[in-house]
Amino acid sequence: MTGAIGAYMRFAYDLYGLKHAVDVQKLLIDRIKHPETFPGAMYEVRVAAALLRAGCTLELQDETDRRTTHVEFIATNAQSGATFAVEAKRREGARMKINRQMYRALSKHSEHPRIVFIDTNDCRLELGRNRAAPVALVEAEGQLDRYERDPIGKTLPQAYVIATFEPAEHHLDAVDLPSGMLLWGFHFDDLRPGLKTLLQQVEMRRRHSPIFALLESMEKHQHVPVTFDGEADAYLGSASKTRLKVGQRLEVPGPDGTHIEVTLEDGTVVPSWKAASCVVRSDDGKRFIVQVPLTDEDLQAYAQHPATFFGTVDRNAGRKQLKTALDAFDFIWESCKDTKKEELLERLKSAPDWAWLASLSQHEVATHYCVRMAENLMHEIENSAAVTGLDGP
Structure with a gap:
């Protein structure tokens, strides 16, 4: 443009x-x-x-x-x-x-x-x-x-x-x-x-x-959307009918190789395979995993909107790469922000300032816990990168 x-x-x-x-x-x-x-x-x-x-x-x-x-x-x-x-x-x-x-x-x-x-x-x-x-x-x-x-x-x-x-x-x-x-x-x-x-x-x-x-x-919102309904750019004007949505009916090979109709329950895109690994449920209630090939349009759409590719919100799919300690804090905070204070203190029992932490509110303890976990995580990532660099060609 x-x-x-x-x-x-x-x-x-x-x-x-x-x-x-x-x-x-x-x-x-x-x-x-x-x-x-x-x-x-x-x-x-x-x-x-x-x-x-x-x-x-x-x-x-x-x-x-x-x-x-x-x-x-x-x-x-x-x-x-x-x-x-x-x-x-x-x-x-x-x-x-x-x-x-x-x-x-x-x-x-x-x-x-x-x-x-x-x-x-x-x-x-x-x-x-x-x-x-x-x-x-x-x-x-x-x-x-x-x-x-x-x-x-x-x-x-x-x-x-x-x-x-x-x-x-x-x-x-x-x-x-x-x-x-x-x-x-x-x-x-x-x-x-x-x-x-x-x-x-x-x-x-x-x-x-x-x-x-x-x-x-x-x-x-720095880029102007191509449509106002959230449709991915790659699908604009496309006649493709292969878009995968949770709840969609698909015809796939069953465990015995026979093609059967199933309902899509979940999925994960693997770009290197040009495929989606999908959890499906047959009409008799059995669940199994199938690989569904993806087109270039599908892969472009996934790259643009990974969190909603399958029609539902998958925060893990849309999660950005951890580049900073603040990114790591946000990642850990999502799962620990509502954890009970007693459980957080149990995890922190070896901390030298445990008595001071015990005097804080649940929100404050959760914050200190996530900060310390994020700092440890980033330290491990940095050490891993340093080792990889030393061992590389």
């Missing part, structure tokens, strides 16, 4: 989402229709759509009311109830003027915690490729760090700053464009970059959970 098509599709998708969730004010529509105000309005639509997809309700502010200053949106997370004042700022001109954007955004009146989105609007494509982070985001981070310590910046309120890098509109004929985003906690000491223990990372994420949930949603 070229930059031109990508930018067009993204704007259409964002506008669709906003139109179907809130009444878009006439002022915003008028701004979209005028070339001079279109870029800023387009970014406001993108920000609003991202918030809506993250489960927020939006209240658009009446910016024609001159009696006081207004932020662009009031966003309320439906799950947590957290409410934020939201500003969307876009870089214009040759230089990125973070100071001016931050001052204008944070000088407005609000009774709620603040989120400031900043579109870096940077066209330096080659400086964004093959790097850990696009140069525009690196520069934004440096400017935010300096402005936080600036005499004027020190007078401004706290804010979650989300800087985004989406260069599609500047490279209409390019493909495989890089993108990225940066979270900066303006006047949030615990969000500043630096080494943190795993326990500190877990506690920080919990303190700011609505923001991290928003970032996770933005990452999840």
Whole structure:
């Protein structure tokens, strides 16, 4: 997909989402229709759509009311109830003027915690490729760090700053464009970059959970879906009838080799085999495992949506690879978060601080248990990788 098509599709998708969730004010529509105000309005639509997809309700502010200053949106997370004042700022001109954007955004009146989105609007494509982070985001981070310590910046309120890098509109004929985003906690000491223990990372994420949930949603929805019913891209327009769904009736070889009709109960995809290992049940109640060949379309669909390939949610199939200690913590937390305190303490009985752990709540004990298990797991993974490297050719 070229930059031109990508930018067009993204704007259409964002506008669709906003139109179907809130009444878009006439002022915003008028701004979209005028070339001079279109870029800023387009970014406001993108920000609003991202918030809506993250489960927020939006209240658009009446910016024609001159009696006081207004932020662009009031966003309320439906799950947590957290409410934020939201500003969307876009870089214009040759230089990125973070100071001016931050001052204008944070000088407005609000009774709620603040989120400031900043579109870096940077066209330096080659400086964004093959790097850990696009140069525009690196520069934004440096400017935010300096402005936080600036005499004027020190007078401004706290804010979650989300800087985004989406260069599609500047490279209409390019493909495989890089993108990225940066979270900066303006006047949030615990969000500043630096080494943190795993326990500190877990506690920080919990303190700011609505923001991290928003970032996770933005990452999840960074690509425009081909359909609105969750159908995998690979199946779009396909005449294939071989898609496997739990509860589906199949005709397969039985244990004695005779073809019989069975009901699919569960399955696991093995990409290297180009097949699915399926648990099926015959009409007489017998269960057995069969291998069902998969097409290239099936394998592409599985790669896109592994957790729901068989029509039900399989969290193990959709689980991401453990790359960090925080990933390992999340993996262990899912199975241990509701374990009784007494059982957790029994598992921790050899800990030198057992008496202190016993004085904590179940939630706190579960957290410390999962942190320690995650650290041990990552240590074993690192040791295994080191040994493999030494023994390799």
